[in-house]
Amino acid sequence: xxxxxxxxxxxxxxxxxxxxxxxxxxxxxxxxxxxxxxxxxxxxxxxxxxxxxxxxxxxxxxxxxxxxxxxxxxxxxxxxxxxxxxxxxxxxxxxxxxxxxxxxxxxxxxxxxxxxxxxxxxxxxxxxxxxxxxxxxxxxxxxxxxxxxxxxxxxxxxxxxxxxxxxxxxxxxxxxxxxxxxxxxxxxxxxxxxxxxxxxxxxxxxxxxxxxxxxxxxxxxxxxxxxxxxxxxxxxxxxxxxxxxxxxxxx
Numbered sequence: 001x002x003x004x005x006x007x008x009x010x011x012x013x014x015x016x017x018x019x020x021x022x023x024x025x026x027x028x029x030x031x032x033x034x035x036x037x038x039x040x041x042x043x044x045x046x047x048x049x050x051x052x053x054x055x056x057x058x059x060x061x062x063x064x065x066x067x068x069x070x071x072x073x074x075x076x077x078x079x080x081x082x083x084x085x086x087x088x089x090x091x092x093x094x095x096x097x098x099x100x101x102x103x104x105x106x107x108x109x110x111x112x113x114x115x116x117x118x119x120x121x122x123x124x125x126x127x128x129x130x131x132x133x134x135x136x137x138x139x140x141x142x143x144x145x146x147x148x149x150x151x152x153x154x155x156x157x158x159x160x161x162x163x164x165x166x167x168x169x170x171x172x173x174x175x176x177x178x179x180x181x182x183x184x185x186x187x188x189x190x191x192x193x194x195x196x197x198x199x200x201x202x203x204x205x206x207x208x209x210x211x212x213x214x215x216x217x218x219x220x221x222x223x224x225x226x227x228x229x230x231x232x233x234x235x236x237x238x239x240x241x242x243x244x245x246x247x248x249x250x251x
Contacts, residue, residue, distance in 0.1 A: 003240060004047065007033045008054060032056035036243070038236055039211070041065045045072065052082055062086065103202030104169060104176040106194065108242050110235055111182030112217040113209040118250065119179040129176045133184070137164050145181070158187045165193065185241035194245035206246035211235050 001019060002012050009030045013020040031054055037044040041064050051057035065072040077084040105122075107115045116132050123130035138144050141160065149157050161181060168178055184190045198204040211232060218231055243249075 001043065001046075004035050004043070007035065008050070026053050029054050032058075034058040034060060036240060037061045037064050038239055039064045041068050041072075045069070048072075048076060048082075058087065099202050100174065102174045104172055104174055104178060105202060106169075106197060106204045107177065107179045107207055108184060108194065108204060108246060109182065109207035110209065110214055110238060110242070112214045113182070113207045115179040115182075115207045118207055119177045123177045126175075126177075129172065131168060131172065131176060131178045133161070133165060133168065133178060133180045136168060137161060137181075140164060140167075158183070158190070162187060162189050162193070165190065169197070182238070185238055185245060191241055191245050198245065198247040203248055204246045205248045205250055206242045208249060208251045 002014060005012050005021070007030065009028065010024070011022040013022075033054065033056070035043075035047045035051075035057065037047070037060055039061055044059050044061065044065050047057070047059055051059065062073060069075075073084050073086075076082045107119045109115050119132075120130050122128075134145050137148075137160070141148060143151070145157070148160070161184060165178075165180065165184065172178070184194070194204050214235060215231055
């Protein structure tokens, strides 16, 4: 919510149990804002209210309201009299370049989304090499990721992860699919690296999966290091970053 409100120029402060929103005149709000709803009907409905006084507001993911109020958009138009119009959105990530058709493909997405499974199938179909960044990390450092994190901490792991991703791209510029760790987007350095790659060199594919399916899967998964926070919170923090760095989505 903080990120989306900021697009309108609204200042907020995060509290333990919610947000503190600093009021301002409606005429000072930014117009023609595109709101990412995080597949959350509550976000879509809340920003629908704001959109009634801010011209040109676009609410992405119109289907996210279907779980609780399937007729939400129709009711806004027909029962309340608010102008609602459907549009086609361009991808919000880095603009796709004209790549070498054999440029290495990077796969990003949440842990448990199926990146390794999908990447392996795609590589086999294309006759390309497949690399799992976490497996490469273990092979090059001599330590499982979980052990490395326990002994050296997450910041050290992220730094080492960045270098390994750079090495993998340098060593495998073509005919390779690289599946990255779910937390690669936690590092601003990595986000910049991925976004630049997508703009200039090759595809960055965001493998998507419903948050509840991920929660069910990771609830019984013990091989990888624990987050130290609620998985759902991690998902919602990372989701806009995955969109930010990717050139293609794979639902």
